[in-house]
Amino acid sequence: MLAYGGGSIKKTGLYDTVKEILDAGDFEVVELSGIAPNPRIESVVEGVALCKHHQIDVILAVGGGSVIDCSKAIAAGVYYPGEDLWEMVKTSDHLQKALPLVDILTLSATGSEFDGGGVISNLKTKEKLGGLFTYPTASICxxxxxxxxxSYQSASGAADIMSHIMEGYFSKTKDSDLSDELAQGVLKTVIKNLPIVLKEPDNYSARANLMACASVACSGIPEYGKASTGWPCHAMEHELSAYYDITHGVGLAILTPSWMRYILQKDPSVTWRFVRFAKEVWNLEDQDETKIAYAGIDxxxxxxxxxGIPMRLSELGIxxxxxxxxxxxxxxxxRLSNAFVALNEQDIVEIFKNCL
Amino acid sequence: MLAYGGGSIKKTGLYDTVKEILDAGDFEVVELSGIAPNPRIESVVEGVALCKHHQIDVILAVGGGSVIDCSKAIAAGVYYPGEDLWEMVKTSDHLQKALPLVDILTLSATGSEFDGGGVISNLKTKEKLGGLFTYPTASICxxxxxxxxxSYQSASGAADIMSHIMEGYFSKTKDSDLSDELAQGVLKTVIKNLPIVLKEPDNYSARANLMACASVACSGIPEYGKASTGWPCHAMEHELSAYYDITHGVGLAILTPSWMRYILQKDPSVTWRFVRFAKEVWNLEDQDETKIAYAGIDxxxxxxxxxGIPMRLSELGIxxxxxxxxxxxxxxxxRLSNAFVALNEQDIVEIFKNCL
Known part of the structure; x- marks a missing residue:
């Protein structure tokens, strides 16, 4: 089964290239197209039905994180014994088997090409949930x-990469030296290369660095030995996307500085971590720890x-x-009561409001 | 099959712990002990015979890189169609099947717990060769x-970790930003944590950082997008070990600074890379590029x-x-004609001599 999204791969010619290779290899191909950003449970249901009907052997996902995430859920869904695939998403920890999945990545962002997770949306129940479905057998990057x-998608992809790092980096753990170094390394690489990509979209080296960053960022490796943080910005952004179907990386870019300022004010004892972020990632210097902490967020x-990312929710009509x-x-x-700085519902409302 | 080395796991009690767990799980266990540092082809032959005779389902390797490397070769050797397992080592690229291998790591050094490679020695032919045998199914770190x-083994393990990074870091590629950042991060983490381990052998945090560094260093990830370098210090060290059976990490520690000075003198056009090494890894500052390059090596x-590593070959009786x-x-x-700075045989002799 060849799975893809809204058709951008037809515009770029990648679709034709893939079809030619598949034809030359004498593969029997069934297509699943129209997988949306924030992929829907309906696409999962459709894909699983197609796979079962056509006795599919391998899924080839061509696209970004949404297409790959959706294909992962389909790959696992084929073997799911229950009727309700939304229930499968909610209880994915128990999954044990999936069809082999190969992907051709077209967007540097989620890191889905290098992990086992996927995020599926249910617009009826206004839920956007992550699950662990299957790892790709091979990813062509x-x-x-x-x-x-x-530019818009490149920037929001980069924001997603950076968020995957920052969600783990802002942790109570002080002694995960390697994880901190790797996290800083990914951030510095994105900070250097995104502006190049925005100026020169076909700069191979800059695109390659972003692509490698995406894979490493969500691999779990830069979080080795870190206390769990609950990934608060992702938890909040998934609500924005579930209610307003906005671009994931844009939601993260808007929420992250707002969340940072909020928790730094709520609990100044975490200033040390923001100081490290400012110094190591942004090369800032200041004698005053509070000043430098806020300067890093700025x-x-x-x-x-x-x-070029719109930085207020109101700009998105929210x-x-x-x-x-x-x-x-x-x-x-x-789940956010164990975050780096614990958040309750009132805190979250305040963070949302500060993003308006 | 439970595979281990010279018996240090019996002294530490780990052997008893493992045996208790295996007994409780009602596993039928065959043992292969006495796997040597710089593991020998004879151990591979013995292990393959044991596995075949007892129809082994899983190999459990308890030890450091030597035990795991040897177990990988055994796991693949069980399915090797030929008679000569040394021939298998030499032609390992063609291997397609192996027994599942689980390991319990007891030494932070080679990274064998996180890659598919292994190095096997043949003292008769004075060869020490690396092969790609199989990835561990699971590694307990x-x-x-x-x-x-x-202290001696901790230090030489750390030297091995650092060498795995430096072999890739000193490459002609200038634009692998992410790889350079990750490489520097691993080096800085080892530089910080090895001295702690030497003073406080049971410092959990420092030991954990070294263990994570070992896995990441040899994972290939810090070499993403880098031009191949031929790993010259490993190529030279494997000769030292093959001829004199010395500790791998010690050989690397002795060779590396000597190799660095030699190539920097032979080809000053690579000074830029040494400047980066000195600045980013060792936090050195100097206006004079040549000066700072040599200062990093120092x-x-x-x-x-x-x-505490002996830094002259003569101290090892060579x-x-x-x-x-x-x-x-x-x-x-x-193979070293494509190295970062190309080396011929005369160059290698000079580098060896400079280590005496």
Whole structure:
């Protein structure tokens, strides 16, 4: 089964290349197209039905994280014994078998090409949930396939990469030296290469660095030995996407500086971590620890702005009417009470409001 | 099959713990003991025969890189169709099947717990060759199992880790930003944590950082996008070990600064890479590029010396009588003619001599 999204691979010619290779190899191919950003459970249901009907042997996902995430859920769904695939997403820890999945990556962002997870949305229940479905058997990561990615998508992809790092980096653990070094290394590489990509979309070296960063960022390796943080910005952003279907990386870029300022004010005892972030990632210097901590956050926000990301929720047509409901969802099972700085629902509402 | 080395796991109690767990799980266990540092082809032959005779399902390797390397070769050897397992080592690229291998790591050094390679020695032919045999199905990496490792072995393990990074870092490629950052991060983490381990052998955090460094260093990830370098210090060290059976990490520690000074003098156009090494890894500053380049090498040598590693081959009882023969072997098939700075046999002899 050849799975892809809204058809950008047809515009770029990648679709034709893939079809030619598959034809030359005498593969029997069934297509699943139209997988949306924030992929829907309906696509999973459709894909599983196709796979079962056609007795598919391998899924070939061509696209970005959404296509790969959706294909992972399909690969596992084929062997899911129950009827309700949304239930499968909710209980994915128990999955044990999946069809082999190969992907051709076209967007440097989620790192789905290098991990076992996927995020699926259910617009009816307004839920966007992550699950562990299967690891790709092989991922074809060719930076030239990302040359045609727009500035907007390149920047939001980079924000997603950086968020995957920052969610783990801002942890209570002080002695994971290697993880901290790797995390800083990924961030510095993105900070250097995204501006190059925005100026020169077909700069191979810059695109390649972003592509490698995406894979490493979400691999778990830069979090070795770190206390769990609950990934608060992802928890909050998944609500934004579930309610408003916005671009994931844009939501993360907006939320992250706001979340940082909020927790730094709520619990100044975490200043040390922000000082390290400012010094090591942004090369900032200041005698005053509080000053440098906030300067690091400003630098991050400035970086996203310069990359052309809209930095207010209001620019995306979002107002505050669902914030309390979204905050309840984001903190389901009290998952953010163990975050780097514990967050309750009122905290989350405040963070959302500060993003308006 | 439970595979282990010279019996240190019996002294530490790990052997008893493992046996208790295996007994409780009702596993039928066959033992292969006495796997030597620089593991011999004879152990591979013995292990393969044991596995075949007892129809072994899984190999459990308990030890450091030598035990795991040897177990990998055994796992693949069980399915090798030929008679001559040394031939298998020489042609391992073609292997396609292996027994599942699980390991319990007791030494932070080779990274064999996180890659597919292994190095096997043939003392009769004076060869020490690397092959690609199989990846571990699972590696149990518990830093407490390394608390009892001696200062000498801890230091030489750290030198091995650093060498795995430096072999790739000193490459002609200038634009692998992520790889350079990750490489520097691993080096800085080892430089910080080895001295702690030498003072406090049971410092969990320092042991854990070294253990994570070992796995990442040899994973291939810090070499993403780098031009192949031929790993010259490993090529030369494998000759030292093959001829004199010395500790791998010690050989690397002795060779590396000597190799660095030699190539920097031979080809000053690579100074830029040494400047980066000095600045980013050793935090050195100087206006004069040549000066700072050599200062970085001095810092590395000083670090190894401070860690208690003997830094002259003569201290290990090695003289120059085999140097020309070893140089020919190290450069078999002209493999070092594509190194970061190309080396011929005369160069290698000079580097060996400078280590006396």
């Amino acid at each position: 060719d930076p030239t396939y990302t040359f045609s990615v727009s 630098a991050l926000e400035h970086f996203f702005k310069e990359a 107002d505050d009417i669902y914030f309390e409901e979204m905050a309840r969802h984001a903190n389901r099972n009290g | 518990d830093p407490t199992y390394t608390f009892s490792v001696s 810092a590395l040598e000083h670090f190894f010396k401070e860690a 003289d120059d009588i085999y140097f020309e023969e070893m140089a020919r072997h190290a450069n078999r098939n002209g």
